[in-house]
Structures are given as C-alpha cells and as structure tokens.
Amino acid sequence: MKDGRDNAAFEARLEAAEQAAKAERPETAQKQAGSAQRAIELAMRLGVEMVAAMVIAVVIGWGLDKLFHTKPWFMILMVPVGLVAGVRNLLRAMG
Template identity: 40%
Template sequence: MSDPEKLSETERMKAFEERLARAKQAAPTENHMKKDYSQAQHAWRMVTELVAGLLIGFVIGYGLDYAFGTMPIFLVIFIFLGFAAGVRTVIGSAQELQKKLLANDAGKHGDD
C-alpha cells in the first residue's frame, strides 16, 4: 500500500476491513457498563430513600399543623423525624450492599 490515491475502491475497502478486524481483535471484550450501572442504581436508590423520608415527614407535619392550626411546630418536628428515618434506611441499604459485595468477593476468591 504505497499511495492511497492510486489504490482502487475494492483494494481500499479490503484494507479498511483488515484494519477494522485488527482493531476489533485488540479491543477488550469485558463490558464495564453493567457494573457501573449497578453502582449508580444503588446510589439513586439511597438518594430516593432519603428524599422520600423527608417528603413523608413534610406531608405528615404539614397535615397535622393544618388540622390543629399550629403551623410550624409539627412541620419542623416531622421533617427532622423524616430525615432521621431516611438516614436510617440509607444506612440499612448501605449495609445490605456491603454484605452483598463481601459475599460476592469471597465467592470469587474462594479460600485465599
């Protein structure tokens, strides 16, 4: 392959296909996307649990304040309770994920 302008169309296509085949062989076949997606999924789950706790606390506190006419008291109390419940749920999810990862890691390495 001396000069690309002098090659015919079929010769250029063959050369391109050969380069493409070599590039496909050199490319890694392991797909990291599934692993990264799984980690992002766990992170979003934890964020959602925390926000859900805050929102539920807000709704309950606002509802009680509206019913009793004591506007900020129950709202503040239940927002803090919702935050605490959300944090507790996130900690539980993190511990569950850690146990799962440790079990998978132990299964991969056997009795090392």
C-alpha cells in the same frame, strides 16, 4: 542480524498476544459497564430513599398542623424525624 526465521516466530507470537488481548477486552469492558450501572442504580435509589423520607415527614407535619391549627410547629418537628428516617433507610439499603 538474525535470520528471517526468528523474526517470523516473533511476529507469530506477537500476533497471538494481540489476539488474546482483543479477546479479553470485551469481557472486561462488560464487567466495568455492569459495575458502573449498578453503582448508578444504587446512587439513584439512595437519593430517592432520602427524598421520599423527607417528603413524607413534611407532609405528615403539615397535616398535623392543619388538624391542630399549630402552624408550623409539627412541620418543624417532623423534619428531623424525616432526616433520621432517611438516614436509617440509607444505612439499611447500603448494608
């Protein structure tokens, strides 16, 4: 077997490698946490953008139906308009 001198050098290198790995972990974890948080924020924003566009379109359609006494034609007509506006907002937010 080898003498104790080689074993001590190995232990010293092993300890240095473990310290370096511990020093790198918090930075990586913070970057991953920040990235995950940004992804969640983007997903929430996209969901709100889509729902808001649909709600606004339906409310406008409902108001036009009340104004012109044409239930439910304007509301039905405004649903695809709201869908297109929502998708447009999503694409604009992603780009």
